Amino acid sequence: MTDPTAPLIAILDDEPEIRRILAAALEDAGFRTTSFGRATEFEAALRRITPDACLIDLGLPDRDGLALVHRLASDSGAAIIIISGRAQVQDRVTGLELGADDYIIKPFEPAEVVARIRARLRRPAAAASTRPRTLRFAGWTADFDRYSLTDPEGTETPLSHAEAELLRIFTDNPRRLITRAQMLEALGGAAGDSFDRAMDVRISRLRTKLGEDPKNPRLIKTIYGAGYIFLAEIG
Incomplete structure (x- = not known):
């Protein structure tokens, strides 16, 4: 059964x-x-x-x-x-x-x-028991059980599964460089142009939901040729 x-x-x-x-x-x-x-x-x-x-x-x-x-x-x-x-x-x-x-x-x-x-x-049992399901950063609240983002004014925006996975990678590694190879490993994708294109779109959408200026993002910083850094402190 x-x-x-x-x-x-x-x-x-x-x-x-x-x-x-x-x-x-x-x-x-x-x-x-x-x-x-x-x-x-x-x-x-x-x-x-x-x-x-x-x-x-x-x-x-x-x-x-x-x-x-x-x-x-x-x-x-x-x-x-x-x-x-x-x-x-x-x-x-x-x-x-x-x-x-x-x-x-x-x-x-x-x-x-x-x-x-x-x-x-996949969600390792040890990580699942210790990782908080709700996180706060820069006035935002991310709820990984409800797949939602709430901005500093209290407006809630849904997250897709893919966006939530990406945000979790960033919030697990604040102020640390995350390479494309590390993202590939964490997200279980297949290397190649399709993964890179999909990742670019996913990051762009997450930035939009976080109210980022695409020309001068405050939270998700691109380090060209290296990867990304999530600049917020996690509360």
Whole structure:
């Protein structure tokens, strides 16, 4: 019997056999799953369930998959992994730029999908017990349970899973240089132009949500050719 507290993975793909293969592999690995063949069913279900990760096919019969990924990244704290037959580099770059955490090309090995999800959701037990879930810096409050940022005036802004992961890297390492290689290792991505482009967009979005001046950021400083430094003190 699947552990009722195990992470819930939502599968959205219009091919029943792919849904079956993914669900079987994930459940064998100890995850809970719920599957949908149409975007409308999936979006309706999100009103009553909170998945930890979503596997999204781009070739949906009733909705543009990329638009759905973009909305999920803006409104949901779930990890988003695209599974698609679109193998062009530009498709991967676009998916990651719109907020996906990972991109898997069909055909795929089920074991690889399981491994990618584990990488997205991994949280070492020791760290989970000691890392605070709410942090304050420079008048801002970051709530990593609710995936939200609250500004000094009290206005709350949602964070995507990808943005929250990035902010956590910064708040775990204040006033220290963080290289691209360290980000790659921490975020479990794949090296290459698509990761670099996605990281640039992710940092830009986080800066926007923090009210940063892109020409003179106060909190996330770019050290050209080296990486980034988060300049705020953590309270």
